[in-house]
Each structure stands twice: as structure tokens, then as C-alpha cells.
Amino acid sequence: MPSLPELSTIAQTISLSLSPVFMLAGIGALLNVLARRLSRVIDRARTLEQLHPRSIGPEHDRHVRELRLLDRRITIINAALFLAVASAVMTCVVVVLLFVAELAHLHFGTLVALAFILAMLLLIAALIGFIVEVRVSLGAIHVREELLQEERR
Secondary structure (H helix, E strand, C coil), X not given: CCCCCCHHHHHHHHHHHHHHXXXXXXXXXXXXXXXXXXXXXXXXXXXXXXXXXXXXXXHHHHHHHHHHHHHHHHHHHHHHHHHXXXXXXXXXXXXXXHHHHHHCCCCCHHHHHHHHHHHHHHHXXXXXXXXXXXXXXXXXXXXXXXXXXXXXX
């Protein structure tokens, strides 16, 4: 008959899993920010898509440039979302592996470490995607020259 794990052993495993759980909370916050940014970009793209057919000349050109930029931002945010979710999944795998290893008396610390490293690399990639998208969005904000000319009195 297999022996049941000691309560202190389970408590120790729970303590070990706290760091990955806090990491999950941070990833959740990042996902929230990315989803909000994606929503705003999509709303702006829909607005421009409605204005696009009715615009002409320089205004039309501005709409086309902004739509291209919005499309690029959507792609970047989607990639960052995918990477953040993949990081969260790998973090959950780390927690599961910790408990399985303890309950089954398995010794695969290397596997747990590799899973955690992968989770961190995915998170780093998601954060890089986030900052790239922020930089792209800031690059899009240019006040038109005609609006910056001196005031007429």
C-alpha cells in the first residue's frame, strides 16, 4: 500500500510553488494590459476603415499610413499575447511538476528547472513584444506640421 505524503512535505511543496504563482499574477496583469491595447487598436482601425472610403488627398494618405501601422501593432500585440499565455501555461506546468515530483517521489529537478527557464524566456519575449508595440505606437504619434505653425492673430 503506497504511503501518503506527510503534511509538512505538501506544505513545503506549496511554499515552493508560490514564486511561480506570483509570476502567474504578473503574467495575468500583462495579459490584461495587452488585451486592452489590442481592443483600443482594433477600435481605432474600425473607425479608420469607415472613414477611409470617404477620404481623399492627404487625408486619405494619412488614413492608409495609420491603417498599416495599426495592422502592424495588431500583429505585434497578438504575438505578445501568445507568448504571455505560453509563459503562463509553462508556469502552470512548473507547479504541476513540483507536486507530481513530490507525490510520486520522482527526481526530475532538471525538468522543473528547464520548464521554469522556458516560462521565463517566453515571458521575456512577451515583454519585448510589448515594448516594441509601445515604441511603434509612439512612432505613430506625430502632430501634423500645419498644426504646429505659429498662431495667426
